Amino acid sequence: MLSIKNLHASIEGTPILKGINLEIKPGEVHAIMGPNGSGKSTLASVLAGREEYEVTEGEVTFNGKDLLDLNPEDRAREGVFLAFQYPVEIPGVSTTNFLRTAVNQVREYRGQEQLDAVKFLSLMKEKMKLVEIDQKLMSRALNEGFSGGEKKRNEIFQMAMLEPTLSILDETDSGLDIDALRIVSNGVNQLKSPDNATIVVTHYQRLLDYIVPDFVHVLYKGRIVKSGSKELALDLEEKGYDWIKEDVDGASV
Amino acid sequence: MTTLTKNKITESFLEAAHLTKAENLVALQQKGIDFLKNEGLPAQKAEEYKFTHLSKKLEANISNFGAASKASLNAEQVKAELIADLDAHLLVFNNGQLDLELSSFSEDNYTLKSFADLSAEEAQKIGTIAKVEKDPFAALNTTSFEQGTYIHIAKGKVVEKPFQVLYFNQANGGQVISPRIYIDAEANTEATFIEKIISLDEAAYFLNSVTEVKVSDNSHLHYYKIQNESTSAIEVNNFVTDIHRDATFSAFTLSLQGDMIRNNLSLNLLDSGCEGNMYGLYLLDGNSHVDNHTNVDHTMPHADSNELYKGILGDKSRGVFNGKIFVRQDAQKTNAFQQNNNILLSDDAIINTKPQLEIWADDVKCSHGCTTGQLDDEALFYLQARGIGKEEARGLLLYAFAGEILDHIKIEAFKEYCISLVQERLGNL
Numbered sequence: 001m002l003s004i005k006n007l008h009a010s011i012e013g014t015p016i017l018k019g020i021n022l023e024i025k026p027g028e029v030h031a032i033m034g035p036n037g038s039g040k041s042t043l044a045s046v047l048a049g050r051e052e053y054e055v056t057e058g059e060v061t062f063n064g065k066d067l068l069d070l071n072p073e074d075r076a077r078e079g080v081f082l083a084f085q086y087p088v089e090i091p092g093v094s095t096t097n098f099l100r101t102a103v104n105q106v107r108e109y110r111g112q113e114q115l116d117a118v119k120f121l122s123l124m125k126e127k128m129k130l131v132e133i134d135q136k137l138m139s140r141a142l143n144e145g146f147s148g149g150e151k152k153r154n155e156i157f158q159m160a161m162l163e164p165t166l167s168i169l170d171e172t173d174s175g176l177d178i179d180a181l182r183i184v185s186n187g188v189n190q191l192k193s194p195d196n197a198t199i200v201v202t203h204y205q206r207l208l209d210y211i212v213p214d215f216v217h218v219l220y221k222g223r224i225v226k227s228g229s230k231e232l233a234l235d236l237e238e239k240g241y242d243w244i245k246e247d248v249d250g251a252s253v
Numbered sequence: 254m255t256t257l258t259k260n261k262i263t264e265s266f267l268e269a270a271h272l273t274k275a276e277n278l279v280a281l282q283q284k285g286i287d288f289l290k291n292e293g294l295p296a297q298k299a300e301e302y303k304f305t306h307l308s309k310k311l312e313a314n315i316s317n318f319g320a321a322s323k324a325s326l327n328a329e330q331v332k333a334e335l336i337a338d339l340d341a342h343l344l345v346f347n348n349g350q351l352d353l354e355l356s357s358f359s360e361d362n363y364t365l366k367s368f369a370d371l372s373a374e375e376a377q378k379i380g381t382i383a384k385v386e387k388d389p390f391a392a393l394n395t396t397s398f399e400q401g402t403y404i405h406i407a408k409g410k411v412v413e414k415p416f417q418v419l420y421f422n423q424a425n426g427g428q429v430i431s432p433r434i435y436i437d438a439e440a441n442t443e444a445t446f447i448e449k450i451i452s453l454d455e456a457a458y459f460l461n462s463v464t465e466v467k468v469s470d471n472s473h474l475h476y477y478k479i480q481n482e483s484t485s486a487i488e489v490n491n492f493v494t495d496i497h498r499d500a501t502f503s504a505f506t507l508s509l510q511g512d513m514i515r516n517n518l519s520l521n522l523l524d525s526g527c528e529g530n531m532y533g534l535y536l537l538d539g540n541s542h543v544d545n546h547t548n549v550d551h552t553m554p555h556a557d558s559n560e561l562y563k564g565i566l567g568d569k570s571r572g573v574f575n576g577k578i579f580v581r582q583d584a585q586k587t588n589a590f591q592q593n594n595n596i597l598l599s600d601d602a603i604i605n606t607k608p609q610l611e612i613w614a615d616d617v618k619c620s621h622g623c624t625t626g627q628l629d630d631e632a633l634f635y636l637q638a639r640g641i642g643k644e645e646a647r648g649l650l651l652y653a654f655a656g657e658i659l660d661h662i663k664i665e666a667f668k669e670y671c672i673s674l675v676q677e678r679l680g681n682l
Binding site for chain 2: 048071077088092103
């Protein structure tokens with residue numbers, strides 16, 4: 001589904017990603033962990049098409065298409081979804097209006113018929129249950145004045161509405177208390193299917209108790225320096241990142 | 254003594270000053286002439302006009318200083334400009350003069366007359382709200398209005414349908430058009446005015462209007478204005494209201510196009526319990542220049558004012574916002590709020606924004622703020638990342654910014670009309 005080969009990316013001339021290789025197949029959950037500043041969020045942003053990052057080398061194919069060649073909206077329409085680390089507050093645009101525009105633009109691209117107001121609302125009601133999101137938030141301006149937990153739930157709710165094939169959760173767990181974490185994870189798990197894949201970018205192992213990964217990758221200094229099964233996450237929780245840093249830094253000396 | 258005048262353009266105007274047909278008003282006109290002789294139109298460095306160099310603009314574009322001639326205007330042209338689905342009293346102004354043939358109104362609950370037909374008592378009122386000494390362009394209008402229009406709403410009357418006021422303006426070799434309106438709303442009245450300014454051709458004219466409004470005790474007036482003129486249009490309008498006890502006045506100004514437009518909007522809150530609201534939206538492209546100078550004068554306790562102006566500026570357009578709030582010593586328990594927010598879409602667009610608060614009372618709530626920024630890239634990316642095309646996303650964000658002002662329009666048909674104008678403009682910005 002997703003194939004990343006030797007991906008290099010920089011921001012304002014500073015290289016951040018220095019040769020990422022990653023293969024993701026349908027139905028898989030990949031966790032990407034690593035210390036702060038290792039490039040985790042950059043990877044998520046580059047995949048979603050954030051303009052500030054310049055890809056300097058390498059390729060990314062998504063379902064056979066050159067992902068890097070697509071603008072952000074077309075990536076979303078192709079089925080890539082980024083749950084933002086910091087969801088943006090947009091005054092004056094109601095969540096409902098925003099989502100209806102998004103869903104219908106995505107549907108148009110995929111050759112599906114547009115949803116009228118009635119069908120859209122019933123779809124919304126169904127998906128809202130997944131993340132136990134309050135109806136009242138829907139008529140308010142997008143994310144404006146939402147609590148941290150509400151914003152993250154709203155991200156997963158949008159994911160449910162857009163039905164992506166590849167979801168990238170960028171530190172969706174950061175700042176969540178245990179109840180909110182359960183709700184968010186539960187939503188993600190219910191959306192999992194043999195046809196879609198998830199990349200979970202996180203700093204903390206705790207999330208992976210709820211969203212169980214098939215693979216865990218450790219990102220450090222812009223490269224994946226270690227990959228393993230979910231046990232790797234437990235090792236990291238116990239021992240921290242220092243042993244990995246030492247391995248890598250020692251080897252490169 | 255024309256030698257006293259400050260600049261050439263003032264002399265040209267003074268030479269062309271002509272006395273009105275309303276004899277009752279000759280003395281007032283003379284006051285205007287005297288003021289102009291002494292003060293002149295604003296020089297380049299005049300503080301109140303320092304970003305809007307009207308004298309220079311007029312010198313370069315205006316050459317026909319005499320009385321504006323009547324344009325040949327037909328019912329079809331008027332019909333084309335009517336706001337859809339708006340049931341209204343239609344007042345058509347042809348180069349500044351009320352055109353009775355093209356207007357269509359029934360004087361239910363109000364009367365309307367030319368200044369020439371005013372009683373001595375009524376004539377006394379003209380120029381008492383928009384005083385010649387307050388602004389040189391108000392003085393200039395006073396020297397050259399022909400037939401002003403006086404609208405009287407008798408005590409306790411509610412004018413159910415809004416007034417639709419269409420100003421048709423023709424260049425006619427760079428002419429000067431000087432409409433003059435006095436709205437006299439007695440106690441316990443209600444009325445709504447919707448004004449639209451229309452250019453009949455693409456060349457320059459100078460529209461210099463004065464509107465005086467008396468909002469008496471417990472009356473409620475709404476005044477909406479759309480400025481969507483030719484790219485050569487030069488306009489100054491002085492709009493001054495006296496707002497009395499428990500009365501409400503709301504102004505809404507949508508500015509979309511003009512070469513140079515200056516709006517002087519003044520609200521005098523003269524008694525307790527009254528409220529003044531000012532909402533403005535300017536969406537400019539090309540070389541349009543729009544200057545909103547507003548002035549709120551709180552003189553008595555327990556009065557409120559709210560002001561929100563927003564602008565989106567593209568290309569080489571320029572916006573000016575200057576909002577003055579005076580809170581006089583007696584005006585305790587005043588609530589006065591002012592906000593001006595701007596988005597600049599191009600490197601060449603300019604906004605000059607300046608709040609001016611003078612507060613002499615000690616128990617008041619006043620706030621002001623202004624912001625100027627660009628379209629939020631992070632918000633744009635967020636919408637794109639959800640599958641919304643870039644152009645659509647941009648439109649959504651700009652409309653969300655502008656929409657807050659449109660929400661203050663209370664007449665549904667007019668709101669729809671403004672929404673369509675705004676969306677069209679935002680699509681091209």
